[in-house]
Amino acid sequence: MGGDLIAQMRVSGKLLEKDTKTAIPFANIGIENTTIGSLSDADGTFSIEIPEAFENRELLFSALGYQPKYFNVSTLAESKYIQVYLDSKVFELDPITLIPEKAVKRKSVTLGNGKSLLLSGQLAYDSIYAGSAIALRIDKKLHPDLPYLQKVALFIAGNKSPEFKVRLRFMAVDQENGGAPGKDLIEDQIIEYSNMRKGWLNFKLPRAYHLDQDSFYVVFEWILEKKDRQYIAETYETYLRDYPDRVVYDTLQIEGKDVVDIQIGKILAGTLFGTTHSKSDLKNHPTYYRNNSFGSWVRSGSALSAKVEIGNYPADL
Secondary structure (H helix, E strand, O other): OOHHHHHOOEEEEEEEEOOOOOEOOOOEEEOOOOOOEEEOOOOOEEEEEOOHHHOOOEEEEEOOOEOOEEEEHHHHOOOOOEEEEEOEOOOOOOOOOOOOOOOOOOOEEEEEOOOOOOOOEEOOOOOOOOOOEEEEEEEOOOOOOOOEEEEEEEEEEEEOOOOEEEEEEEEEEEHHHOOEEEEEOOOOOEEEEEOOOOEEEEOOOOOOEEOOOOEEEEEEEEOOOHHHHHHHHHHHHHHHHHOHHHEEEEEEEEOOEEEEEEEEOOOOOOEEEEEEOOHHHHHHOOEEEEOOOOOOOEEOOOEEOEEEEEEOOOOOO
16 A cells, blocks of 8 residues: 555444444544554544554454454454454352351451542543553452452542543553553443532442452443543643643652653543652552553552452442
8 A cells, every 4th residue: 555545544333242243432543552553433433544653453342351453454454444253251149158247247448549639630632542541550469369350440639520431441551561461351231420529529330340360450441432532632731831831840769760641630631540650659559541441551650549449358339
């Protein structure tokens, strides 16, 4: 294909479930470990721009609960609109253990970063790409007898949207990638809708979850449709340009690398996830973020304010 064609290439279409032909909302779309990544909208439609440099790479379509599908970018160059069908995964549900009330005493513990600072947070905004997420490592080595997830909460430092959406995920610790988030441990779609302005956002778990891993990541993904991304990006880009003196660029060294943490003491648009910035928080609560679907995970200069309760019994749903 000609370079000019690829340089101007925009892949648009709709993501559908193969069996029912129903739309798949908020699926991750992109090229792994690059800046190219987005989400499908609520109706399953998507549009993503791909530069010439990625002509020989594969575009990945993935949704929780479905088999992923890859397409070579060069084969999509002449397609103005495509329909992508994903097959559902078949799951074997974890067995539920019934614990007699008098036989075992119920125990639970809350892990994570329970501290929060109003207007100290992290925001995702990009007019073109989407799928940004932030992940907090949960270490449960001291609690091997508490395998069940009970509750999950994320601190919202501020919100300027009439309603926002956050997807909850659980990911393994990828030791081959420096301990960054790896594969999904739970394939259920867990999305919380809220109009709260600030405070702790509690997630409703649809069923009992059992995690045997000593450590894992609790991940929160900004679910922003195309119109939302454009509005937020334009608002913040204007502010950064017009008021550079009101923006704090704090450079920290984490694991020998310089990490730039951009702080704006004002909410203009979108939803900020709460963070804290003390040295002890950064050490005790490793946090990673990515800027788009399938983008590389980067160590954050702040610690996410989120907490997970685990116990020795299935959650009361």
